[in-house]
Amino acid sequence: MKQSQYISGVGLSLVFLSLALFSPSLAQSLQKEVSPNFSADTAYKKSCSSCHDHGVMGAPKPGDQRFSKDIDSLVKNAIKGIGNMPARGHASFLSDDEVRSIVEYMEHAQE
Numbered sequence: 001m002k003q004s005q006y007i008s009g010v011g012l013s014l015v016f017l018s019l020a021l022f023s024p025s026l027a028q029s030l031q032k033e034v035s036p037n038f039s040a041d042t043a044y045k046k047s048c049s050s051c052h053d054h055g056v057m058g059a060p061k062p063g064d065q066r067f068s069k070d071i072d073s074l075v076k077n078a079i080k081g082i083g084n085m086p087a088r089g090h091a092s093f094l095s096d097d098e099v100r101s102i103v104e105y106m107e108h109a110q111e
C-alpha cells in the first residue's frame with residue numbers, strides 16, 4: 001500500500017517536472033501565435049517611421065536612393081546600427097527576418 005502511494009507520488013512529480021520542462025517551449029509557440037501576421041507596414045510605422053518619415057539626423061526616407069544599395073548590407077547595417085541609426089532602430093524585439101522585410105518595404109515604399 002505504502003509503495004503504491006510512493007509510486008503515484010513519483011508519477012505526479014514527473015508530471016510536474018515535464019510540465020516545467022515543456023512550458024518554456026509552450027510559451028514560445030504561444031508567443032508566435034499572438035502575432036502570426038507580421039506586417040512590415042505596421043512595424044515600420046511603429047518602430048522606424050519616427051526617424052525615417054522625417055529624415056531625422058539624415059535617416060533616409062522610404063524610397064530614397066540610398067535603398068538602391070544591395071539589400072544585404074542595408075539589412076546588416078539596420079541590425080547592427082550605422083552612424084546615428086541605432087541597432088534595430090531600438091526595436092530589439094524584431095527578428096533579423098523582420099528587419100529585412102521592413103527594409104524591403106522601405107526600399108519599395110513611395111514617399
Ligand code: HEC
Nearest residue numbers: 047048051057058059074077078082083084085088089102
Ligand atoms: C532614432 C532614429 C531612427 C530610428 C528609430 C530608425 N532609424 Fe534607420 N536610420 C537612422 C539614421 C539617422 C540613418 C542614417 C545613418 C547614417 O548616417 O549612415 C538610418 C539609416 C538606416 C538604413 C540605411 C543603412 C545603410 O546601409 O545605408 C536602414 C536600412 C535603416 N535605417 C533601417 C531602419 C529600420 C528598419 C528601422 C526600424 C526597425 C529604423 N531604421 C529605425 C535613424 C533611425
